[in-house]
Amino acid sequence: MELVRQARAHVARLDLSAAQAAVLDGQAHTARALWNLLHEYFTFRQGRFATLKDCDAAIRTARREIDWMGRLPAQAAQAVLKTYRQAWANFFNPGHPAGRPTFKGRLRTRLAVDVPQARDLQIKRVNRRWGAVNLPKAGRARFRWTKDLPGVTRGGPAGRITGARLVKDAHGRQVVFRTEALVAPAPAVHSGHPVGIDRGVIVALALSDGTMREHGPWLGNGEKEHLRRLEKKSARQRRTRPRGQPASHRLARTYDQIARLRATAKRRAVDWQHQTTTELAGTFSVVVVEDLKITNMVRSATGTVGNPGVNVAQKAGLNRSIAGEAWGRTVTLLEYKTSDRGGHVVKVPARGTSQTCHQCGHRDPAARDGIRYVCVNPACGWVGHADTNAAINIKNAAGTVVSGRGDLGTARSAKRQPPRAA
Template sequence: MSERGLETRQFGHRARLALSPALALKADDQALAARTMWNLLHAWWQMMPKEKRTLANADAAIRQARRDVDFLAVLPAQAAQAVLKTYFQAWKSCWAGRADAPNFKARFRSTLTVDVPQGRDLNIVRVHRRWGMASLPKIGRVRFRWTKELPVGKQASEENRITGARLVKDTLGWHIAFRVQTLERVPEAHQGPQVGIDVGITVPLALSDGETYEHGQWLTSREQARLLGLEQRAAQRMKRRKPGERTSRRLHHTYDQIAGLRAKAKRRALDWQHKTTTDIARTYSVAVVEALQITSTVTMLTYKLARQGGTLAKVPAPGTSRRCSACGLTTPGSRQTQALFVCRNSDCGWSANADHNAARNILHLYRMGHALIPAAGRAVARRAPRVKPATAR
């Protein structure tokens, strides 16, 4: 909500934890207990009659389980309540048609997480230019990487504060994801130009004004060679394994090394996406993209443009890559390769990078009023008629 030019904004910030082996083991135990609690809740849900599937009955069941099973007692009480709330919220999302029904969390296909619902329990302080300290229930004081200013200490208030956090374990170790609430001024309308963006094949991001955003390989040549060697080693060990034989520790270790390199590449790609979308949001007032299920770049652009006073628009995708942005005609054979567009219309002959041509068409559709109109929670497109030649690049 906004008042007097101010608005409440909520966002997340993820930081790497530096845990000793003993503290990492405590975090592992809590995460395993949280996953077990979820699975017990799901089993309880399936066994109970519909009239007894209430929040109060489920709360009583998990309290009794924490008293009866010592393993579950390592999970803080508030974290156990968070599991319960998350489970019931999953069913509400299912009933509303926003998600599938919740299911058991498998050992190898689920992420280990522990929720810290109350931000005041964290007691965060900054102890160094690069490090901060936080208190985790039943774990203790831990260090985390300080890469973003957080509302702590004298900077914290009722409007600007950390409302909670979640511990998340991935291939690269444990991280803490803070939930932050701030009160900020409503941004003024962005005065920058409009731009069409095409998520290309030869160019990662091509803009209608001729700008491109490219990146290299996510792994260095040395890391790629190491990844290939690890994958070959894993394949050889799999061939030597007898049917029904348990996976050896060496093979598990090799899989962990492969996952580590892939996770490193994924994080570098995410870092590039964040930097690229931030630059676009600061430069342009309106970014127009195709209405396709594409990368998380669009999601990042949506909230980053809003924070800068800009907007994100979507237009119908059919024909944008085959239509000439100079004459407005779709002539067979114009898209000669993935990288080159040469208009076959005898009166035109315009040529350019194919992705830039598509970006120009995307922006032109928006300017002609063919943006998608949200209705009843879903996007509905107007019928895209034949368009006139684009007049602006």
């Protein structure tokens, strides 16, 4: 059987000294500054965009004339240029949801440095728990060994490491290895059945077969109380800070503690999503979901001075709940996991799925009351869980459109709205 190449990423925790962490912080800030310089050079020329050749020449000149540019390895600088050019390509692609590239702020940008060439890494396993890797200009560092990497360990999976990315978050630094493994091709036909999935806030995932996939709160009661106290503390510290002055060291420590708690919640959410989507991808052949415009759904209800919004606080709470469920990430994980197993994901329009009875097709907004659905059609009268009803409608709508009146229309694919023209 001929093997196929499968590109994946593997994240591992780095164990760095204080000097190594300072070196990588400097490289990451330099990469961010280089992105901003490229953006200014690329967009603010005399009526035309700069070419790739112009940008490459500008980077080489800057590395010779600006001392602190030398902190960033040359290959990493070229990776910044490649990523920047790809950002513009995504923006001009009508089928891609990416927005226009912008400047990167110092405080809101995730610090990251690329290592595009795998030969510079020199990966080696040290013992059962740790491996070692070369970091450009930072030296040899240990990383947590949690799984065998393709082409590294004897007897491990076949393949190779194609590069890495060094990323910093609230819990420290991680190395993200780009792997290319040789695996058996996916089966031509998945043996499972199709399923419709309704994503919600009260019930995380409701399936058309009547089952549900739920989770508890991402933070415990003690952690929630700790987070609440830290947020109140940061508010007090901000009030005492003179306007225009940078944050104090105490306020910065408070921000770091808040960020660590929120990062913990996100890690638990991602772990649950990975386990749940793996189980769904292995069980069902076709997963049908709604093509939701999540960005539009989480817009603020504040309104304007002339036309103020209503129920602003309630809408803000709903927006936080939707963002906490990360519906888009769930679909992204399902897409590649079902593809690996011979299945696929189908997106259908969302209009009418939660207000239409799956038994008789009658649509009435009053039929849904919270999580309970009661069909108001006297000839039907179906009663059940509203999310299960929506999931069945989603499954039945594969290849069709649920119209505004609740009946099934002709087949039509759901297309993304193209981004704004440059």
